Amino acid sequence: MADHDPVTIGIVSISDRASSGVYEDKGLPALKDWLTRALRNAITFQERLIPDEKERISATLVELVDAGCSLVLTTGGTGPAPRDVTPEATLAVADKEMPGFGEQMRQIGLRFVATAILSRQVAVIRGQSLIINLPGQPKSIQETLEGLKEDGRQLVPGIFAAVPYCVDLIGGPYLETDDAVCKAFRPKSALRQK
Ligand SMILES: Nc1ncnc2c1ncn2[C@@H]1O[C@H](COP(=O)(O)OP(=O)(O)OP(=O)(O)O)[C@@H](O)[C@H]1O
Numbered sequence: 001m002a003d004h005d006p007v008t009i010g011i012v013s014i015s016d017r018a019s020s021g022v023y024e025d026k027g028l029p030a031l032k033d034w035l036t037r038a039l040r041n042a043i044t045f046q047e048r049l050i051p052d053e054k055e056r057i058s059a060t061l062v063e064l065v066d067a068g069c070s071l072v073l074t075t076g077g078t079g080p081a082p083r084d085v086t087p088e089a090t091l092a093v094a095d096k097e098m099p100g101f102g103e104q105m106r107q108i109g110l111r112f113v114a115t116a117i118l119s120r121q122v123a124v125i126r127g128q129s130l131i132i133n134l135p136g137q138p139k140s141i142q143e144t145l146e147g148l149k150e151d152g153r154q155l156v157p158g159i160f161a162a163v164p165y166c167v168d169l170i171g172g173p174y175l176e177t178d179d180a181v182c183k184a185f186r187p188k189s190a191l192r193q194k
């Protein structure tokens with residue numbers, strides 16, 4: 001682990017019911033589990049469990065970026081219901097939008113469930129941080145990040161394959177993945193010599 005850059009990652013579960021204790025939050029454990037399996041870097045997690053309130057979500061994202069998170073993943077609140085405001089709260093703190101992530105996430109989701117088109121999820125850059133919205137269904141976390149595999153063959157690439165190079169480009173740490181979970185892509189010129 002010593003030769004990998006350390007990274008701080010913000011994980012935010014956004015759900016009225018999980019944050020008020022109506023049901024147990026499965027979003028933060030699913031995010032932590034997947035990231036720990038996928039990344040070879042030592043990760044410090046900054047975790048937040050909050051209700052679907054736009055100002056609260058935006059303030060949490062700003063706080064996590066200011067705390068040095070190179071990557072922030074949210075789960076929940078991306079649908080069409082009146083209280084689903086995660087995309088608006090994310091865009092409100094954006095320096096740049098990264099539409100390719102949302103497009104690919106919905107394409108991946110459609111391989112699993114027809115209602116994937118109901119997710120308005122976005123990804124943005126704020127400062128030196130990449131912020132990505134994932135849907136609230138805990139199973140959608142692995143689906144979206146890892147994509148679809150069959151007999152070990154990658155049928156649909158997950159969006160995480162593009163995350164390490166994106167983090168390079170905004171001046172973050174060099175993220176290295178376990179290829180068995182997620183094979184990241186970088187142009188040859190961006191590969192770090194071993
Ligand atoms: N954080 C979570 N932990 C566990 N299960 C969740 C979580 N978020 C969503 N789910 C599950 O996914 C389903 C669909 O997500 P939905 O968007 O309706 O939830 P939600 O936005 O978290 O709802 P609410 O904010 O009202 O609690 C939920 O009914 C629930 O079973």
Ligand SMILES: Nc1nc2c(c(=O)[nH]1)N[C@H]1C(S)=C(S)[C@@H](COP(=O)(O)O)O[C@H]1N2
Pocket residue numbers: 075076077078079080084108109110112113115116117118119120134135136137139140143144
């Ligand atoms: N990969 C994936 N994407 C998915 C889903 C899923 O199960 N897997 N659920 C969909 C459903 S049912 C909804 S309503 C939207 C929005 O969910 P959210 O409001 O919980 O964020 O995400 C969609 N995207």
